[in-house]
Amino acid sequence: MLAVDTLLICIGLFFLTVAAIGIVRLPDVFSRSHALSITDTLGTFFVLTGVAFYQGLTLADVKIMLILLALWHLNPVISHVILRAALRNGVRPWVKEKK
Amino acid sequence: MSPRTLILKTIGLFGLWVLLSGKLDAFHLSIGFLGAALIAWVNTEPQHLDEPPLPHVRLILYWPWLFLEIVKSSLNITKIILDPKLPINPRLIQYPTNLGSNPAVVLLGNSITLTPGTVTIEVSSSELVIHALDDKSSSGLESRDMERKIAEAFHSRGQT
Numbered sequence: 001m002l003a004v005d006t007l008l009i010c011i012g013l014f015f016l017t018v019a020a021i022g023i024v025r026l027p028d029v030f031s032r033s034h035a036l037s038i039t040d041t042l043g044t045f046f047v048l049t050g051v052a053f054y055q056g057l058t059l060a061d062v063k064i065m066l067i068l069l070a071l072w073h074l075n076p077v078i079s080h081v082i083l084r085a086a087l088r089n090g091v092r093p094w095v096k097e098k099k
Numbered sequence: 100m101s102p103r104t105l106i107l108k109t110i111g112l113f114g115l116w117v118l119l120s121g122k123l124d125a126f127h128l129s130i131g132f133l134g135a136a137l138i139a140w141v142n143t144e145p146q147h148l149d150e151p152p153l154p155h156v157r158l159i160l161y162w163p164w165l166f167l168e169i170v171k172s173s174l175n176i177t178k179i180i181l182d183p184k185l186p187i188n189p190r191l192i193q194y195p196t197n198l199g200s201n202p203a204v205v206l207l208g209n210s211i212t213l214t215p216g217t218v219t220i221e222v223s224s225s226e227l228v229i230h231a232l233d234d235k236s237s238s239g240l241e242s243r244d245m246e247r248k249i250a251e252a253f254h255s256r257g258q259t
Binding site for chain 1: 118176177185187188208214217221232
């Protein structure tokens with residue numbers, strides 16, 4: 001099934017690209033972390049599912065699912081800690097100017 | 100630690116070993132079993148947390164719901180990033196919670212962070228400080244759907 005895995009990986013790459021664009025466009029560390037959370041979830045999910053389909057039904061699929069599980073548990077914790085450190089060290093969130 | 104948890108830990112670790120090694124001959128199985136038993140035995144300190152464990156069975160319905168929420172808000176954030184006007188309105192939100200038990204609050208905070216558009220910044224047992232990127236994600240937060248679902252899953256065990 002070449003078509004399905006190619007499609008899945010392309011969707012994943014699309015979300016990863018969007019996240020990269022978001023890192024450049026968004027104004028401060030807090031809003032950039034929102035762009036990053038797209039990579040955590042949808043980006044890696046689609047890419048890894050695509051890889052799993054490409055592999056066929058082997059033991060590697062289980063390992064890929066374990067990677068996903070680990071990512072989904074660790075990434076929120078890491079971005080939370082980074083942002084908490086930023087806030088405690090006096091970084092103020094960017095706010096929209098009132099017009 | 101009771102022998103029961105020791106055995107359960109060994110079985111769990113051994114299962115993980117078999118999955119990761121993928122080899123079923125006597126050498127690898129025995130090495131894996133010895134390693135699993137050793138690790139389970141070394142980690143015999145008593146439970147230092149008085150907190151109850153997560154109600155895993157009750158949460159089975161929560162994961163698919165959370166995944167759908169993640170997909171929805173990811174699409175929302177994708178739209179915002181690709182929009183030439185960049186319609187963001189970031190703000191900090193004080194989010195008081197009365198979930199009570201620490202595992203429930205941790206689950207709530209992690210779910211909020213995992214959902215694109217909202218990030219938990221500070222956590223205490225009674226309040227979260229959350230950064231939201233735009234109006235849609237902050238209003239989604241204020242509907243408190245997520246907190247209600249988690250409270251339901253924990254409530255059946257006689258706590259809120």
